[in-house]
Amino acid sequence: MRLVTLDEIRAARRRIAGGAVRTPLLPCPWADDGRPLWLKPESLQPTGAFKIRGATNAVSRLAAAGSAAGVVTDSSGNHAQAVAYAARRYRLPAVIVMPDVAPDVKVVATRALGAEVILVPPADRKTASAAVADGRGYAYIPPYDHPDVIAGQGTAGLEIADDMVELGLDLDTVLVPVSGGGLISGIATAIKTLRPQVKVIGVEPELAADAQESLRRGELVAWEPARTYRTVADGLRMTLSPLTWAHVSAYVDDIVTVSEDEILEAVRVLATRARLVAEPSGAVTTAAYLFHPDALPAGRHHVAMVSGGNVDPGLLARVLTA
Amino acid sequence: MRLVTLDEIRAARRRIAGGAVRTPLLPCPWADDGRPLWLKPESLQPTGAFKIRGATNAVSRLAAAGSAAGVVTDSSGNHAQAVAYAARRYRLPAVIVMPDVAPDVKVVATRALGAEVILVPPADRKTASAAVADGRGYAYIPPYDHPDVIAGQGTAGLEIADDMVELGLDLDTVLVPVSGGGLISGIATAIKTLRPQVKVIGVEPELAADAQESLRRGELVAWEPARTYRTVADGLRMTLSPLTWAHVSAYVDDIVTVSEDEILEAVRVLATRARLVAEPSGAVTTAAYLFHPDALPAGRHHVAMVSGGNVDPGLLARVLTA
Numbered sequence A, B: 001m002r003l004v005t006l007d008e009i010r011a012a013r014r015r016i017a018g019g020a021v022r023t024p025l026l027p028c029p030w031a032d033d034g035r036p037l038w039l040k041p042e043s044l045q046p047t048g049a050f051k052i053r054g055a056t057n058a059v060s061r062l063a064a065a066g067s068a069a070g071v072v073t074d075s076s077g078n079h080a081q082a083v084a085y086a087a088r089r090y091r092l093p094a095v096i097v098m099p100d101v102a103p104d105v106k107v108v109a110t111r112a113l114g115a116e117v118i119l120v121p122p123a124d125r126k127t128a129s130a131a132v133a134d135g136r137g138y139a140y141i142p143p144y145d146h147p148d149v150i151a152g153q154g155t156a157g158l159e160i161a162d163d164m165v166e167l168g169l170d171l172d173t174v175l176v177p178v179s180g181g182g183l184i185s186g187i188a189t190a191i192k193t194l195r196p197q198v199k200v201i202g203v204e205p206e207l208a209a210d211a212q213e214s215l216r217r218g219e220l221v222a223w224e225p226a227r228t229y230r231t232v233a234d235g236l237r238m239t240l241s242p243l244t245w246a247h248v249s250a251y252v253d254d255i256v257t258v259s260e261d262e263i264l265e266a267v268r269v270l271a272t273r274a275r276l277v278a279e280p281s282g283a284v285t286t287a288a289y290l291f292h293p294d295a296l297p298a299g300r301h302h303v304a305m306v307s308g309g310n311v312d313p314g315l316l317a318r319v320l321t322a
Helices: A006-016 A051-065 A078-089 A104-112 A122-136 A147-166 A182-194 A210-217 A242-251 A260-273 A280-291 A313-321 B006-016 B051-065 B078-089 B104-112 B122-136 B147-166 B182-194 B210-217 B242-251 B260-273 B280-291 B313-321
Strands: A037-041 A070-074 A094-099 A116-120 A138-140 A173-177 A199-205 A254-258 A302-306 B037-041 B070-074 B094-099 B116-120 B138-140 B173-177 B199-205 B254-258 B302-306
Touching: A006 A051, A006 A147, A006 A182, A037 A147, A037 A280, A051 A070, A051 A078, A051 A147, A051 A182, A070 A078, A070 A122, A078 A094, A078 A104, A094 A104, A094 A122, A104 A116, A116 A122, A122 A138, A147 A182, A147 A242, A173 A182, A173 A280, A182 A199, A182 A242, A199 A210, A199 A280, A210 A242, A210 A254, A254 A260, A254 A280, A260 A280, A260 A313, A260 B313, A280 A302, A313 B260, A313 B313, B006 B051, B006 B147, B006 B182, B037 B147, B037 B280, B051 B070, B051 B078, B051 B147, B051 B182, B070 B078, B070 B122, B078 B094, B078 B104, B094 B104, B094 B122, B104 B116, B116 B122, B122 B138, B147 B182, B147 B242, B173 B182, B173 B280, B182 B199, B182 B242, B199 B210, B199 B280, B210 B242, B210 B254, B254 B260, B254 B280, B260 B280, B260 B313, B280 B302
Parallel strands: A037 A302, A070 A094, A070 A138, A094 A116, A173 A199, A173 A302, A199 A254, B037 B302, B070 B094, B070 B138, B094 B116, B173 B199, B173 B302, B199 B254
Antiparallel strands: none
16 A cells, blocks of 8 residues: 655645644643653644644645535544635635534534535435535545545644754654544654654554554454444544554554543643643543653653644533542 | 844844744634634743743843853742743753742742742842842842843744744734733834834733823823732733833834733633633733724734733633633
């Protein structure tokens, strides 16, 4: 299977400039002595998650080619708003197919970005989005299973590599949340091509550790949704695709897991010490740093990807007063 | 009175590189139609506030000159941790004089940055810090009343001007919180020198509106601490000095005020829509954007400085569930 290249990630960076925020690395004076930590706050992207990178790259290519009358995806998560936001930037119509059980707030937020939202029973999502693609000539933008999406997410890794030079950082370990694997595929490609000595470590909830099982068995393993849906990290319930598995197995050094309690404590630490509103899925890497140093490689200097910040305000309030 | 120059701010930028974070401008898709808003999140600085810029510039100059055996300041706020952090970077000993009524968490956080904390009755702060300066040969770093501090804070304005070019932004209005005036003095100097057409607007709580009264009367007016201490924006209770007043009267277009309720609502909006933990003092500019468009200049494109994020977790939780 053909893997995404560094050149494709560099081209993606040129396309997304001005569409996605060039996020800084944030030093953490509250980190453990002798184990410096930097955060990469993708929660600060305009729709609150890294997904805007891949969506913007994919939509930009379609807009430049003039090959699609619009774009369509099926998602009730961060990818939905990312596609809507990117489509508006390139003045392409966007249809987002959502399960009719999606929270109203997500529907409203996606419509506010100018997208048409079609609500269908969960089981009909794939057929409904395929019908829009066929019927209207819209291009389908998958949440992770596409080279343009992976290349877009990889721009975050390119920025980390650039910051290592600019700030004179001697990084050892980059921690990345894993769900469908788009983010870690892109980041690992960028980091391992430019800085092969840096370890790229995936982080999953214990309750959705299918990528860890895949990496350890050496073959792609999928867990049933009924199993992964138990975790509070609602952005980390997907499973790798053959394409992301090919990148993960080629580039990722290891995948570690964190518990539900550790995830919520990391949400609290990020809010109170780093002043970042992180969603549980975005906090798993900080949880791994804080609670599982022994499971991580021996290197001292860590980066934790804070992949998103779309947390329920009530949950955040409960975590802050626990 | 001699004003800080653009060259001094540019020199400060070179000094603080790697010490302060180069914060991005964050676009806000949730902003009002036709009134685009960008946030400058100084809450993401390592000690949670813009103060690190001025402190790092001042300490860097002292370290380069070799003229001081250490540094001392009196503060229980964001300036205290900024001086401690900067001193550690330049391996200078730091003494922070705090009132003995300061919350224990601030004492602990400042000591964790390697500073010596001396607790004295509030009325003795000035004499205690002067005694350390005289007795140990330490340089006193004031929170705002110094050209090096103003030049350091001005680097945030230089970054905004750079981002206007880099991102192709046609900004109209920059909103800056006002307390002692160090931040707005530096930012206004940078912006008005490079982009005189951009309006620089100060924002104060109604309960601490001494700078607004000064600007409207054309002379420096001070309010009694007993009066300004009523606001929840605990970082905005200071009064301008003759030096900052000289910059404000030369460069600032207007100063507007916000209510206590508006400040807390802006804290909520920043957490839920921009995924930023802001302290009340850091949220006043967003409050002005949200609730007082008629008091602002006619231009459409706004930047709001989010000056800090050191909010009490209990207050943040209450705001999130209100």
